[in-house]
Amino acid sequence: MAPRMTRQRAAVAQALEGSSDFRSAQQLHESLRASGDGIGLATVYRTLQQLADGGEVDVLRTADGESVYRRCARREHHHHLVCRSCGRAVEIDGPGVEEWAARIGAAQGFADVEHTVELSGTCARCREAVGPA
Amino acid sequence: MAPRMTRQRAAVAQALEGSSDFRSAQQLHESLRASGDGIGLATVYRTLQQLADGGEVDVLRTADGESVYRRCARREHHHHLVCRSCGRAVEIDGPGVEEWAARIGAAQGFADVEHTVELSGTCARCREAVGPA
């Protein structure tokens, strides 16, 4: 049962297409309201969750526990390098990391091993904005 | 200025020593109250945060966004393999992962690259508890 295509769902999807950064549900809700799309906060959450379940978007958690969402180019498993300052995100894949995780897990007798690998740093643009250290 | 040694601080520290699993602030608070140590929830949070700042304990976030704490044997940087079912945690180090993260970051022009690497799976004990697949 594919979800119905509603104005709200389309708006959320489009908002995600528009940016290459991770955005929180709150941020998306705000910018949607700002751009005239009447939409409820609960709907934004619901839609994001459905998109995430369907693998349409990637979810990760910021340091302060907020969930952020991003429409990713590749649907296969991959990781991110996110700028702490501006939020710009780069998709990366970890050749070897996957295998490493599986190997470690097996060595400890664990099955169904999943892994979370995220990198964060300060991107070149933000660094030069404040001047070199 | 080393923090003062109070009954509450000692109780929290001891509670952490007692277990090898990650525990939430709420759980710790509850078990401290249960074992007769009168302590406020706010104090548990404060103490855990201070311990975490001082590198005394490791913090990570569960899938539902709750912070969990654990007293770790090694103080150097390391990662964890946590059982999804029973919460048992194994400390692991990632030879190569650190370097890999730094290399990826540099290649994208990022500085001060930090990385988060956590593994989760089902440990052997839990697996046999329900029988093999």
Next chain:
DNA sequence: ACGAGTTTGACAATCATTCTCACCAGGGCA
């Protein structure tokens, strides 16, 4: 033991997220 400065703890406040439930709209069908 004394006093200054921390720490505590009950409770309120915050904040993201989820729940509720009456109302509304998408879309298959006649």
Next chain:
DNA sequence: TGCCCTGGTGAGAATGATTGTCAAACTCGT
């Protein structure tokens, strides 16, 4: 095209972890 059923929506309440507040209690150097 119009109807109706069903899933989707949204305003606001509820939840639950975490943090802020501030007077009272406690630690520790003297």
